[in-house]
Amino acid sequence: MVQKKSKSSVAERQQEVVNSLKKLGTDIYDQLDQGVFPTINMPSRSTENINYDPVTRQYILGERVVSRSARNIRHVKPFTQLAWAAMFSNELTTKKKTSTLRDVYYSAQAYEMTFTDQQESNNIITDLETVTGFSREDFHIFPEERSAIFGDLTIGYTVPGYEGKQLNLTSHPDGVLIGPALTTSEFINTKANKVIAIEKGALFTRFIEENVHNKHNALLISCGGQAPRQTRSFIRRLQKELNLPVYIFTDGDPWGMHIAQVIISGSANAAHLRDLNTPDAVWSGVWASDIVEYKLPTDPLDEVDIKRLYELAKDPRYQNDPLWQREIKMFLKIKKKAEQEAFSRYGLTYIVDEYLPNKLEGKPKSS
């Protein structure tokens, strides 16, 4: 697996992607040319080979390597699909076109490389990520779901037709989609001194209306539930390249807690990839202890919630910060959960005027 340091320059990274695809093609080509069945090696993504790495503070793949050989009747089709996906990605990257996972599924049919279903084509793209060590967004393949950003950040586009054009991310009051054009842009400048990532779109809109970006000098990001990979990688860039602290606000339940955790430590599904997580980001709430402290209206935890809490308690990602275990214990103790909207019982602006400042400063509730 190719290990890479994080690079700021978008163009440079694109060159690396193209080179790695070319290298993959050349490897296959040379093997065929020598009259042998080509083989591709890649780290195994089986659960036994996914380990938590305390240094990078994310899941990574272990030593185990799987070999895919065109000699094997069961491998030859996925092998061909992988070669096709590499070729297709190469075309996207060099021509600076973007595509979606759904698009990949249909494009394959033009080459008579029909995938059985969407899942099969998604798996092949994941294989390609594993082989090259780049994420699909690097190959210009994006998922359907989008999240948004709002705040004082000026970016410079690199997408064809917009090269050199700049945009300030306060230009549109609904926020700006975190899509291919944005994630491939260069950061020009910002006055913000922090990033606030919010689980739900409704609260993101509320924050903009309440002028949170000015009051707290923040860039606001709507995750739209579990943050898409491009959003996670974008948050990481904001943190690494602009040195901005990242605060995450989610619902006060095990699921919200885990949304924050995936931004911080990454997911097991993406263990073959680097540079998607932001280890220094902070989960600011809603904590189980906030529920108690702010006397929020609650719902009882159901069986699935409780089962999930026990799972999370054992998860290695929840071991490095005592906060996690403390909050898991608190959830299990009070057996209650609360949504971000629960603050509305104290008025529409309470969350912005009282709760948020306290949490950003790491203070308990001001009495």
Next chain:
Amino acid sequence: MAQTFEEISASDFFYRNRDIAGFTNPSRAIFVAIREIVENSLDAAESQKIPPEIFIRLSFESEATKDTQIYKLHVEDNGCGIPPRFIPSAFGQILYGSKYKLKQTRGTFGLGGKMSLLYGQVTTHQAATITSSTGDTNKIYQFKLMIDIQRNRPIIIDRKVLINKDGWRGTIVEFSLEGDYLRAMPKILEYFKQTAMVNPYANLTFVDPKGRLYKFTRVTTIMPEPPKETLPHPYGVDVELLQRLIAITECTNMTDFLRRHFHRVGEITAQKFLEFSGLTPSKNPKKLAHEEIVKLTQNLKKFKDFLPPDASCLSPLGEELLRAGITKELNPEYLVVHQRKPSTYGGHPFIVEMGIAYGGGVPKTGSFVIYRFANRIPLLYDEASDVSFRVIGSMNWRRYKVSPDMPIAIVVHLCSTKVPYKTVGKEFLADRAEIRREIANELREVARQLGHFLTRQEHVDREKKRISIFSKYLPRIAQFAAILAQRERIPDIEKLLKSVQKYGAEEE
């Protein structure tokens, strides 16, 4: 009230009980009538080893009731013909016939053909016309006949002698009957198809009331050896038969009597048997007391050392003809045929022949298609009651890689001097242990061969699939790799494809 007793004749009996001969309803009746006459024709040709040439025409005459019509049935064959003096009795007297000897025949009782005429007569009140010539005279005899049902005697209405200019030989039977052809049609057509299957040396032509022509053409002129007449086997003898034999015998001692009148009994066997049953060899059979006859019958069944009946009185189709017949009618992708060695039940010899056909023209119905035959007659009714149906159903097919959803047809042919029908209507075989065993063994034999074929087929298919997968994908890998590597030349993959073909099977 005084009870009256009266004797009824055989024809009267069947007139009153025509259900037991198969004339249950108008649709069944027309089917049975055609079948009986056609079978007589086949027998007439086969007995002389003449490849049968049979023309059947059923024509509409008039409406009868709401659901039935009057039809005229015309059946013409090229068989041996009937000498004129026998014609009236052969067609106008029930239970009169040439089939009371011990050899394999289609009919059993000399009943079917006459029953058909009788049925025609009672439903239409018209005379039947029989035209026949044995070919060795220059005359053709034509009789118009009716049956005196109460007396079981033929009534000759008219008799003509025609000049046989072209040396014609054969028999034409023509009579009217009531029936429901529309409803009977599927069975009748099925009957012809199946008859063609086990008589591949016969030409059958059928013209139906709508004028549609169905032609079943022979694929061979080779015919099975006709059966030889045989003596009764000791195991199959009852008191009545023994008494009749004693009545007609000219032998004056028991040894000669046994040797002369029983199948496969020689000097030594006869002596051993007489010792076994405590009879003096010199005893005159005509002097046997009634109790002694009963005792003798019992001993004949008990004695273990009689040789089994030989099969010269049977005329199985043989593997070659069975293959030809099945191929002709079903045109399967794969076919196994096999014939068992002769066996016996209750003193009656029998032979089981079987064919199992796979794919090609064999339809996929979700269950096995079963073709049952007895003495070359298709059995079309009551399949589920038949012994072969049960044997097939209880077989462990998975052992042979066979499942009922495959297109498979099973052809079972039983030949015997006495087919164990459950009814007079020749519909299904009774469950006799000996016959069941032979059918089961035969079924295993053909199923085993089919299983081998299917396994082989599976290998070939898998190999074909393998090669097709590699030839589909390898060129693309080469193409995509060349584009990625930015090379003009696409690498040569012929060698790789060849190696897959060569060593492919070993890798799995």
